[in-house]
Amino acid sequence: MTEKTKQAEDGATMESRVRDSFERQGLMRHLGAVIASVAPGMVHIRMPYRQELTQQHGFFHAGATSAIADSAGGYAGFTLFPPGSSVLTVEFKINLMAPARGEYLEAVGKVIRSGRTLTICQLEVFGVTGEERTLVAMGQQTLICMHGKPDSLSAQA
Amino acid sequence: MTEKTKQAEDGATMESRVRDSFERQGLMRHLGAVIASVAPGMVHIRMPYRQELTQQHGFFHAGATSAIADSAGGYAGFTLFPPGSSVLTVEFKINLMAPARGEYLEAVGKVIRSGRTLTICQLEVFGVTGEERTLVAMGQQTLICMHGKPDSLSAQA
Amino acid sequence: MTEKTKQAEDGATMESRVRDSFERQGLMRHLGAVIASVAPGMVHIRMPYRQELTQQHGFFHAGATSAIADSAGGYAGFTLFPPGSSVLTVEFKINLMAPARGEYLEAVGKVIRSGRTLTICQLEVFGVTGEERTLVAMGQQTLICMHGKPDSLSAQA
Amino acid sequence: MTEKTKQAEDGATMESRVRDSFERQGLMRHLGAVIASVAPGMVHIRMPYRQELTQQHGFFHAGATSAIADSAGGYAGFTLFPPGSSVLTVEFKINLMAPARGEYLEAVGKVIRSGRTLTICQLEVFGVTGEERTLVAMGQQTLICMHGKPDSLSAQA
Numbered sequence: 001m002t003e004k005t006k007q008a009e010d011g012a013t014m015e016s017r018v019r020d021s022f023e024r025q026g027l028m029r030h031l032g033a034v035i036a037s038v039a040p041g042m043v044h045i046r047m048p049y050r051q052e053l054t055q056q057h058g059f060f061h062a063g064a065t066s067a068i069a070d071s072a073g074g075y076a077g078f079t080l081f082p083p084g085s086s087v088l089t090v091e092f093k094i095n096l097m098a099p100a101r102g103e104y105l106e107a108v109g110k111v112i113r114s115g116r117t118l119t120i121c122q123l124e125v126f127g128v129t130g131e132e133r134t135l136v137a138m139g140q141q142t143l144i145c146m147h148g149k150p151d152s153l154s155a156q157a
Numbered sequence: 158m159t160e161k162t163k164q165a166e167d168g169a170t171m172e173s174r175v176r177d178s179f180e181r182q183g184l185m186r187h188l189g190a191v192i193a194s195v196a197p198g199m200v201h202i203r204m205p206y207r208q209e210l211t212q213q214h215g216f217f218h219a220g221a222t223s224a225i226a227d228s229a230g231g232y233a234g235f236t237l238f239p240p241g242s243s244v245l246t247v248e249f250k251i252n253l254m255a256p257a258r259g260e261y262l263e264a265v266g267k268v269i270r271s272g273r274t275l276t277i278c279q280l281e282v283f284g285v286t287g288e289e290r291t292l293v294a295m296g297q298q299t300l301i302c303m304h305g306k307p308d309s310l311s312a313q314a
Numbered sequence: 315m316t317e318k319t320k321q322a323e324d325g326a327t328m329e330s331r332v333r334d335s336f337e338r339q340g341l342m343r344h345l346g347a348v349i350a351s352v353a354p355g356m357v358h359i360r361m362p363y364r365q366e367l368t369q370q371h372g373f374f375h376a377g378a379t380s381a382i383a384d385s386a387g388g389y390a391g392f393t394l395f396p397p398g399s400s401v402l403t404v405e406f407k408i409n410l411m412a413p414a415r416g417e418y419l420e421a422v423g424k425v426i427r428s429g430r431t432l433t434i435c436q437l438e439v440f441g442v443t444g445e446e447r448t449l450v451a452m453g454q455q456t457l458i459c460m461h462g463k464p465d466s467l468s469a470q471a
Numbered sequence: 472m473t474e475k476t477k478q479a480e481d482g483a484t485m486e487s488r489v490r491d492s493f494e495r496q497g498l499m500r501h502l503g504a505v506i507a508s509v510a511p512g513m514v515h516i517r518m519p520y521r522q523e524l525t526q527q528h529g530f531f532h533a534g535a536t537s538a539i540a541d542s543a544g545g546y547a548g549f550t551l552f553p554p555g556s557s558v559l560t561v562e563f564k565i566n567l568m569a570p571a572r573g574e575y576l577e578a579v580g581k582v583i584r585s586g587r588t589l590t591i592c593q594l595e596v597f598g599v600t601g602e603e604r605t606l607v608a609m610g611q612q613t614l615i616c617m618h619g620k621p622d623s624l625s626a627q628a
Contacts, residue, residue, distance in 0.1 A: 402567070
């Protein structure tokens with residue numbers, strides 16, 4: 001097996017680790033959010049417009065915008081975590097910069113610094129309509145890696 | 158009509174202004190969140206546990222926690238805004254301090270400083286089970302008052 | 315030795331641990347900041363007004379305000395850390411709510427949650443003139459406890 | 472006078488407006504910070520290492536790091552403000568990602584969105600030693616434009 005093949009497999013493993021976890025997030029399904037892409041240190045999540053996601057003026061609610069931003073950042077960090085660990089959000093901060101409207105929102109989580117314990121991500125959310133893509137929110141997030149606590153074990157149980 | 162009666166009516170008007178706006182938030186209904194109380198500068202929102210609100214370990218998702226924190230703060234600020242204005246979240250920051258679990262979450266938004274243009278709120282979210290009440294998240298939020306833009310006009314239309 | 319005497323000694327040890335560390339902060343001395351009080355989970359720092367601390371309008375600069383807020387929170391967390399550990403600021407967020415003026419600023423750092431690895435503090439800064447005390451800034455901070463890295467070892471050397 | 476010449480003059484006016492204001496910031500002088508460059512929507516500030524800027528381990532103090540980050544962002548926003556206005560920091564959030572060490576720190580403030588009232592900036596701080604340049608802090612800032620309040624009027628007086 002060549003080094004290149006091995007890396008491709010690792011990439012597939014990483015992606016399925018992320019997608020498995022994402023599918024266990026009841027909230028993402030409830031909001032209609034889906035993973036658009038997974039790469040090392042970067043994850044895109046899309047969420048089509050629905051009346052169920054709105055604030056009082058009919059835009060996407062800041063809470064819905066933040067939810068996919070938080071998940072995109074969390075999974076961006078998770079792509080770089082060692083197997084058998086899980087991810088928790090320590091905190092995040094988000095600026096809502098423009099009315100969150102569009103056919104769908106796309107959140108981009110990107111790792112800025114990945115440490116053994118803490119990971120820092122940048123969060124961006126775009127409102128997309130056809131070819132038009134507007135930055136509607138930007139944030140910054142701190143994650144913690146829980147070593148030796150596999151992501152697939154339910155903590156609620 | 159005494160001054161006291163007049164204030165009571167104003168309080169009722171304020172509360173109905175908040176509740177009308179809240180009912181137009183599709184996201185809050187979709188998450189099963191309800192207003193528990195409205196007072197000048199302080200709003201409580203409750204959200205019962207459901208599988209549709211979870212992250213990958215079965216706790217409330219940080220996005221759901223943040224969504225009700227954001228709405229609680231926004232409406233806390235809105236109680237102090239003049240009639241005919243509306244409220245937008247400029248930004249917020251939230252620390253997820255403990256696993257968000259319980260029969261329901263209760264978000265408390267509280268105005269710390271109310272200015273003509275900007276309002277600063279403190280956000281707290283508690284996980285509640287029976288008599289047990291645990292602080293699971295704490296945040297800080299900046300709101301902007303949109304003067305002359307009534308809250309009931311749909312901006313999406 | 316009674317239990318009460320032992321606790322009093324522990325308190326004195328804790329306070330001297332904080333004051334020793336504070337004295338090694340070149341910036342605090344340079345800004346003229348002093349510790350006003352140390353208690354478990356809460357530290358007050360004062361900084362008298364000087365032209366050397368101003369922004370362009372003659373108020374205390376947000377950077378000076380933030381610096382003492384950060385130190386107050388950091389040492390509030392440090393009071394609860396085990397001996398032989400040190401404290402680092404992971405991140406903080408601060409709202410500058412009113413012009414920072416007065417004879418002196420007083421920063422109050424207060425621990426909200428103290429975990430083994432991470433500690434969350436609330437930060438408040440007051441502008442004080444005589445009996446008048448105005449909240450000029452409020453923030454939230456995440457600290458990390460570096461176990462087994464005594465605070466007195468210089469990392470720069 | 473060609474359009475190009477006129478723009479060059481405007482650029483010079485903008486830069487002198489920023490530098491004049493910066494020179495009135497007593498704190499920046501006290502910290503030994505200087506403006507390295509001014510461009511529309513982006514300002515660089517440098518601050519050489521001195522014992523007077525340290526925290527307890529000999530690194531740059533988070534408060535010093537934050538102070539130049541705040542000023543860099545504030546002036547980045549200010550470059551785009553109309554004449555006769557002034558700038559105030561509403562809030563900022565900063566992650567301290569690596570030990571802040573080096574011959575000097577360089578803060579970069581960059582406007583992400585400039586609105587009539589509010590401006591959002593990204594803040595980065597690098598520790599620089601010779602050719603080595605390490606990102607030590609990253610933040611996000613909200614500014615407010617005070618229309619009709621010239622920056623040169625002292626508000627403290």
